[in-house]
Amino acid sequence: MDPNWEVTAQDVKARIDAGEALVLIDVRQPEELEICGIEAAHLFPLPNLKSSIGEIAALAEGRAIITFCHHGHRSVQAAVFLREAGIGRVHSMAGGIDAWSHGRFECAAILTLTA
Numbered sequence: 819m820d821p822n823w824e825v826t827a828q829d830v831k832a833r834i835d836a837g838e839a840l841v842l843i844d845v846r847q848p849e850e851l852e853i854c855g856i857e858a859a860h861l862f863p864l865p866n867l868k869s870s871i872g873e874i875a876a877l878a879e880g881r882a883i884i885t886f887c888h889h890g891h892r893s894v895q896a897a898v899f900l901r902e903a904g905i906g907r908v909h910s911m912a913g914g915i916d917a918w919s920h921g922r923f924e925c926a927a928i929l930t931l932t933a
């Protein structure tokens with residue numbers, strides 16, 4: 819795990835529990851939501867990320883972004899893209915939703931569908 823790009827699921831959970839205003843961006847496909855989701859996450863599938871950059875920038879204003887996917891590979895790609903697009907304070911959740919669910923953190927079925 820590269821701390822310049824990634825944070826652990828435990829770190830994300832602790833930040834949520836502490837009340838930090840995070841923007842959680844799920845870059846999986848809609849059909850993957852049945853696996854597990856994180857409450858209040860926004861769905862922006864990776865292939866649609868470029869067309870959603872304005873909406874993401876507005877959501878991120880003054881807040882950190884955490885991207886996640888199933889295992890963590892697509893979310894790193896998303897974090898790189900968002901940083902290159904000028905959006906700062908972006909990290910990927912290492913291990914993706916798999917790490918979240920293996921940490922025994924609550925899975926939510928409700929996400930903000932934005933894609």
